[in-house]
Amino acid sequence: MTHGKPKRILVIRTHRMGDILQVTPMIRGLREKYPNSHLALLVEEAFAEVLQRNPDLDEVIAFPRVRLAGVIRSDARLSWAAYRELRDLLHRLRTPRFDLIINRQFTDFEAVLTSLAGAAAVRGKTVGADGRFRYADPVTARVVEQTRQFGRNPALKNLVDLSMEVAGVSPSVRRLVFPVRPAVAAACEKRLRDHEFVQSGPFYGIQPGASRGFKKLGSGALAALVDHLAGKRGGRVLFFGTRSERPLGEEITGRLRVGRGAILNLMGETNLEELGGFLALCDLLITGDTGTVHVAAAVGTRTLCASYGMTYPYETAPYGPGHVVLYGDLPCAPCDDPDRCASDMACRRVLAPETLTAGVDLQAALAAGDARAAARLREAAPLRGVGLLHTGESEITGDLRLFDLRREIPPLNPGPSARTAHIPPIEPGSQDALSRLRELLGEIGRHVETSLAGFAAGEKETGFGEIVPIFDLWSQVMGELGSFGEEEMDLPPGVPERMSVFRTDLLRLLQGMEQAVTRMDLAALQDILSVEMGPLLADLEEGLEWVSF
Amino acid sequence: MNPQTHRNVDVLKRLFPAIFEKVADVPIPPSHRLVPTPAGVPTLRVSTPGGREIHLHSPVDPRREGERIAAALPGEHRLLVVLGCGLFYHVLAALPALPAAEPVLLVEADPAVLCMALSCTALGGLFERPGVALFVGDAPEAIADYLDRHHPAEILSKLAVLRHLPAGELSPDYYGAVYREVIRRRDYADCRMRDPELASFINGCFPSAAVVFDELLARLPRGAGLGEAREVLQLMDALRQDGD
Structure with missing residues (x-):
């Protein structure tokens, strides 16, 4: 438990862009609660640049986690250099020491690092005096225990809200933070104009790939979806992804029936900030549970997120109101190991072309505030048997709430909500x-x-x-x-x-x-x-x- | 074959049959010559391919030289490793000061050298001594493996190495490699004794940790303890085992 105001605070969330973005509301809350404290974030170096522009942070400690792990695992010749880099990192975390470390990573390395950094107060995973891993705050300990018992957190709480509960903060604005500089935003707009993408119809973003295989969208489904978006809905489509995923985009383009002028393949052509800039210009992003879905949520773009396999939407759904999640809602979901799935991942039917296109229509109805159309669409054949979730906010706690569209159509286009009466978190044991x-x-x-x-x-x-x-x-x-x-x-x-x-x-x-x-x-x-x-x-x-x- | 050589060969065949097979038919190269000394016992002179001649023992009094080498051994040890046996003068000189139960591990690079020693030095008693192990030209890793399998950490942490420098000059790569393997066992074991938390690194000996450990051993003062290095090794171990 922290006594007094911590002067130096370190947040640890090192890898995966989406996961890092999910702690930015907590960081905003910490900034508001401790306006004069030094606030630092430890991240993998690949993500450092975009975090440098987070106005709530005083310091971003970039750490080549991926590279060092590779060296230690497979290149003993360079391990002395890796040793020295880790030693320097440890020195940096100790001089001067942090008063509070909030470790939102659940991996062992960050727990050992948290323990060795020697902060006066710790929240999250660390190493106890007995040498065993432990969870240093009651919220994390409770969630881990419940997850162990139930397989998943039964409180149905999004990880963003859990982070804020762990830190004991409630920011005035609950939103992921991903700043895009005006010059970058303008350059993205210019790129679209140069490609003769003019706003005569909606702009759709699609992220076909994902860092983990089971999260990827299939090219067949996406080609049919793009035909629907560019044809029936009269839209333009932007593909996002990495350079290595670009062939997937080209494969989808090769299967299209509509004109290719409606497509702009940006895979491998954007850095993270530009990705945010392009997403901000989109009316809707269609993707699996990827880092890009969280970037879209951060820049205020609605999403249609296909969630299946190991993904648990109640924890990782895009944060903020107005997103639709298609959920492979089976008794076995979320599964433990998609590689060993005996049912050939029946939950992947959320990726069927007709499911995705119906999902786009449902999202459009919800965004337009057309509850009647939304109610009709949820009963349509392509969406039968698919879990349909819509993000909103809990009127009681202000947390993200997933409305089950099978049971209720949530209040659409809500005005000023009851969230102004948030119940603030209370310091445990106060x-x-x-x-x-x-x-x-x-x-x-x-x-x-x-x-x-x-x-x-x-x-x-x-x-x-x-x-x-x-x-x-x-x-x-x-x-x-x-x-x-x-x-x-x-x-x-x-x-x-x-x-x-x-x-x-x-x-x-x-x-x-x-x-x-x-x-x-x-x-x-x-x-x-x-x-x-x-x-x-x-x-x-x-x-x-x-x-x- | 004189009676002394006969007994040497008999004991070798009985106790170390694999080594007997290794040396039984080995030809003595012309570069290796036994040379008489004024003290009445021979020394061994080896001509190198570079044209140098190396005396493996003193050309004046090999026994006295062996006694001086043995006297330089540190006082406290519980396992003696001899790197380079030559004609065994220094080995035989070291034995009387050893406790009867102390194991002795003898390493010789060149089967021809052992063959010549069998012909001129009384070795039967040495071979029959409890705890003696003999390696001739074995891979350094095999010797290290023998140490790991036969000696617990508390013994390894107290091992002493008697390096026969002329032998090392003759086969620097081989004896250097064996020395590094052996001394690493001692230093690992020593650190393990002082710092039980290191067990996971040392026992696992993942390659990166071994490299780091060698670098540390070269830099840290002996007996200083690992301190911060232990913490960084913990970090390395955790990062190695974490998923992405």
């Missing part, structure tokens, strides 16, 4: 934790009542619609309960143990709820809400009476 718990329990009770009333009236959408907020709130309760076990708190004997029992009961109950929701087992869900949750709420409220500070 004096306010007790009253916060009571508030959370009250909120849960109200949602349970509303849900049960909805089911009783035959309004399933209302009943199910209350479940996600209940998960959100329980997630916060779990975090607060974790803070009661911390050593710094002066608690009566037996209270931490009692809280631990509550947490175990809660985990079991949440697991049951998740299974019931997954199976759409209405009876089981009602049973849990009415029979199990009520007594647990009462028991927990009674338990809180014992706690005195």
